[in-house]
Amino acid sequence: MDEFSLIDRFWKPLGDAVTRSEVIEGIGNDGAVLRCPPGQDQVMTMDTLVEGVHFPRDMPPHALGWRALAVNLSDLAAMGAQPLCFTLSVTLPEASASWLAAFADGMKALAVRENIQLVGGDTTRGPLSITVQAQGLLPAGSAVRRGNAQPGDRICVSGSLGEAGEALNWLDESDIPDPAVGTVLQRYRYPEPRLALGQWLREAGSAAVDVSDGLLADLGHLLVDRGAQLDWQALPVSDGLVSLRGLEGARRLAASAGDDYELLFVWPGDGPAPSGPTGSALPLTVIGTVTEGPGVTLNGPEGSIQLEEQGYTHFGGHHD
Amino acid sequence: MDEFSLIDRFWKPLGDAVTRSEVIEGIGNDGAVLRCPPGQDQVMTMDTLVEGVHFPRDMPPHALGWRALAVNLSDLAAMGAQPLCFTLSVTLPEASASWLAAFADGMKALAVRENIQLVGGDTTRGPLSITVQAQGLLPAGSAVRRGNAQPGDRICVSGSLGEAGEALNWLDESDIPDPAVGTVLQRYRYPEPRLALGQWLREAGSAAVDVSDGLLADLGHLLVDRGAQLDWQALPVSDGLVSLRGLEGARRLAASAGDDYELLFVWPGDGPAPSGPTGSALPLTVIGTVTEGPGVTLNGPEGSIQLEEQGYTHFGGHHD
Known part of the structure; x- marks a missing residue:
């Protein structure tokens, strides 16, 4: 040919x-x-x-x-x-x-x-x-940009995080009986772009990025010069991922692994939490608050830690 | 980094x-x-x-x-x-x-x-x-497309052909005193897109392609279901290329080598030959005539030959 x-x-x-x-x-x-x-x-x-x-x-x-x-x-x-x-x-x-x-x-x-x-x-x-x-x-003029987050705005993410990152551990396995593994592999191989959600976010004057490099890295791109308080226990993880990695392991993947292609966005003001487009079954989770910044604080059950920007970048280590 | x-x-x-x-x-x-x-x-x-x-x-x-x-x-x-x-x-x-x-x-x-x-x-x-x-x-509506060539239209090409193809023979040489070699290497490394000519062709209702795969291959893309009579002696070759390859060798390269990025186009009707945009020094050469087709006949000093479609394609041989 x-x-x-x-x-x-x-x-x-x-x-x-x-x-x-x-x-x-x-x-x-x-x-x-x-x-x-x-x-x-x-x-x-x-x-x-x-x-x-x-x-x-x-x-x-x-x-x-x-x-x-x-x-x-x-x-x-x-x-x-x-x-x-x-x-x-x-x-x-x-x-x-x-x-x-x-x-x-x-x-x-x-x-x-x-x-x-x-x-x-x-x-x-x-x-x-x-x-x-x-x-x-x-x-015209309605593109959802990065930046423009204001202190007090909520930080939200769609769906659940960390599954595509977990899939990387299973790509070489040929015979996997656990259906949770099948689910994370599906998540890695057939990512679902959150198009309806993105179009819905245009109305709200939100800032948004997709989570391709990992939550904490992409949060840095979203906030630009602002900071954030994040709630460790709010990070959305699937039951399947928890069954494979335990709750803490799942949250660590949710915070740092990439390839999930969920949307991470800022929800302005202090009204009701975002519901998403009518009829959508995609859960939206508030995981923190924008602060004057810069700097991200992660609040867990054992106290708070200050984070440097994290995540995966080309020529800086790990895969995309 | x-x-x-x-x-x-x-x-x-x-x-x-x-x-x-x-x-x-x-x-x-x-x-x-x-x-x-x-x-x-x-x-x-x-x-x-x-x-x-x-x-x-x-x-x-x-x-x-x-x-x-x-x-x-x-x-x-x-x-x-x-x-x-x-x-x-x-x-x-x-x-x-x-x-x-x-x-x-x-x-x-x-x-x-x-x-x-x-x-x-x-x-x-x-x-x-x-x-x-x-x-x-x-x-809107003025894009120059392939096809729509009519029998009797002239086939034209800009500049000279074959030099980028000749450059491929010299890429591994480290010390080349001949200035003609420097010229063909420059032609390969720094191709000149013929933008002003393309915009000028919009007015004429021409069909055009750029010569990336070789004149004869790209002629097939230009003409679609039509044919052509081509004049072998009209193929434009530079003096430098002739000094390196001889006149016949230069014309063989002009007919089949790619990467020159000249424009090959159809000039409708039987009025004056195309002059090109005002002030442009880029020569335009009539190299043949559109026929009812299909099939391309190449007319040289020793007679005519019928050609199959030729040129370089990926997965069919040679480079680009």
Whole structure:
């Protein structure tokens, strides 16, 4: 298969699986053409997943296709944007039709569900790596930014934390009877971008980030120059994770592990706690309060500790 | 240096080197925010350069920074778009400050000249690879597409061809006294996207592609279902390339080698040959005529040959 056969066989059908009226020209030219609707701003984000760094060498291609798109949709969610279109660059050591078909299927499942159209990209030979650049829309001026947190605002997080981090301990196991392990692996392989929540947060004048590097690291990005008081016992952890790691171990993962792609956000003022979009079953948990800052204090049953910024960064240690 | 120090030290200054009013939020959030001007369409393109595949292992980082952006601007040129903004994903085996500074400088030189703003991206660890997603603007409905060539239209190409292909023969040489070699190496390392020409072609209702895979391969993409009569002796080759390869060798490179990033386009009707934008010194050469097709005939001094589609494709042989 040459590059153009690959495009015809795998990428064009993926591009045709979603048709957006804003896309005037999709795959098939030197570039795609987009007509942005009046009154809308466009949000752009880009993430690369490298084999052996962001995912293990035997990652199932179906999950990889889903995940490469999901981590970008999570960034759109954190900005409050609705998905629109994306470009995809796939670098492969060899062109395996079965691998590519599974990869495209996994990506298509999420693309169709979230109504985001593949409009172009590149397919090249080299060490396995996937780059997605995703674009979304929101009403002009309504993007959810980082910063602008005020002292007294509550700090909230969606869903539960730490499961994707725990999954890293199980990726090499081949025969795992415990269903809790299946759940954490699913969480790592098929992250769920919190798009409805992000769009709902636009109304509240919130600041938000997605938890990709770990709660404490991403909290630093959210607060900018402010500080925080965090309640250790409020960190939301799933029963499954507690069954695998114990309560304290689960909370340690919740505080520091990345890849969960929940939204961490600031809820302004002292009214009722946030409820989330109508009909959503996604729990939202208040885990602390914004302070004048800087500096984060973690309040646990045995007292308080001052934290340095923590989490995982490239070229500073651990994986993304 | 962790990922965030890299952003602050190299990417944020590069993002600040160009400020576009259309960019509401640049680097520093989960995504950038763009406000597309009314009456404009947006063109999007993406290209990946992988070490050892698209460039040699010792490629000077300054040239690599230029080239990674230039190959994407060339796609914008082929669509007739004016550069607007881009996202950049850099995958690096290690974070070398001197390498990154030179890379960012090379990219900045072209970004500033063409007024294109870096708005985001990703920096990860792994085998050296660069992905750029570039975005441009054009008046709504005016994008230059492939196809729509009519029998009798002339086929034209800008500049001269084959030099970047010849450069591949000299990349490993360390001491080269011949200035013609210096010229072909420059051509490979610092390609010139033909942006002014592409924008000028919007007026003429032309079809266009950039010559990245080789003239004959890209001609197939340009013509879609049409055919062509090509004049072998008209293929534009530089004196320097002829001095290195002889006239026939130069023309063979011009017909099949890629990476020159000239524009190949169709000039409608039988009026005067195209002159190009006012004040441009870039030569435009008529090299043939569109036929009912399909099939390309190459007319040389020793007769005519029918060609299969040729050129370089990934997973089909050779490099890019």
